[in-house]
Amino acid sequence: MHHVRFRDPAGAVRTGEWHGDTVSFGGETYDLGEVDVLPPCDPTKIVCIGRNYAKHAEERDEEVPDRPLLFLKPPNAVASHQDTVTLPAGKENVEHEAELAVVIGKQCRNVAVEDAESVIAGYTIMNDVSNRDDQDIESNWVRGKAFDGAAPLGPVLADPEHLPEDANITLRVNGETRQDSSIEHLIFSIPELVAEITTYVTLEPGDVISTGTPEGVGPLVDGDHVEVEIEGVGVLEHDVRQD
Numbered sequence: 001m002h003h004v005r006f007r008d009p010a011g012a013v014r015t016g017e018w019h020g021d022t023v024s025f026g027g028e029t030y031d032l033g034e035v036d037v038l039p040p041c042d043p044t045k046i047v048c049i050g051r052n053y054a055k056h057a058e059e060r061d062e063e064v065p066d067r068p069l070l071f072l073k074p075p076n077a078v079a080s081h082q083d084t085v086t087l088p089a090g091k092e093n094v095e096h097e098a099e100l101a102v103v104i105g106k107q108c109r110n111v112a113v114e115d116a117e118s119v120i121a122g123y124t125i126m127n128d129v130s131n132r133d134d135q136d137i138e139s140n141w142v143r144g145k146a147f148d149g150a151a152p153l154g155p156v157l158a159d160p161e162h163l164p165e166d167a168n169i170t171l172r173v174n175g176e177t178r179q180d181s182s183i184e185h186l187i188f189s190i191p192e193l194v195a196e197i198t199t200y201v202t203l204e205p206g207d208v209i210s211t212g213t214p215e216g217v218g219p220l221v222d223g224d225h226v227e228v229e230i231e232g233v234g235v236l237e238h239d240v241r242q243d
Helices: 054-059 113-119 190-200
Strands: 002-007 013-018 022-025 028-031 036-038 046-050 069-073 084-087 094-096 098-104 120-127 151-158 168-173 176-182 208-210 225-230 234-242
Touching (some): 002 022, 098 225, 113 120, 113 190, 120 208, 120 225, 120 234, 151 234
Parallel strands (some): 046 208, 084 234
Antiparallel strands (some): 002 036, 013 022, 022 028, 098 120, 098 208, 168 176, 168 225
């Protein structure tokens, strides 16, 4: 099943089912144009993984890490399907990063690799929008990664069985394919990431692990329309504007 959070025409927030062109809850079905699609979860934090695809590390002229490279995005970074993301003012190099996102289903700490699947509620899609102007000159990446709207997320929460082990991940800007790869190229697997992160951090229901981006990252500019598609999950869409 593909679950969706949305605000119905009366303004109530619902969690229902996604049917492609419609959503449903409590026996009522709505066209997408009648509702506001919300992020599929409400994370207290997003734990992101850097350089988790070898070819992306290569295109960034950086080494593949010997353990998962972790950084955080705070709740203010979350944006919804079909939102317009405002890029930081005065920055010349802001890029897209298509990523598979893991949504945590229950509070957890010190999860073993073999138990990781038991704490996963499902999967969604994230665009790790990245301000390289600042990321490339700072060590904590707050300016580079944590600005408002820097984590478009959604549109659905797909049950784990919908995600193929070799799911294709694609990003298009204005219809042009920029990124096209597969999650089978992840350096650190999803169970390994859950185990490593929970060694240090308690994860809460709704928290997100964004698993890293494949090669093909590129610039975003005012007026761009972005689509991130992951096989078995769906298509996350958003626009971009520059102040």
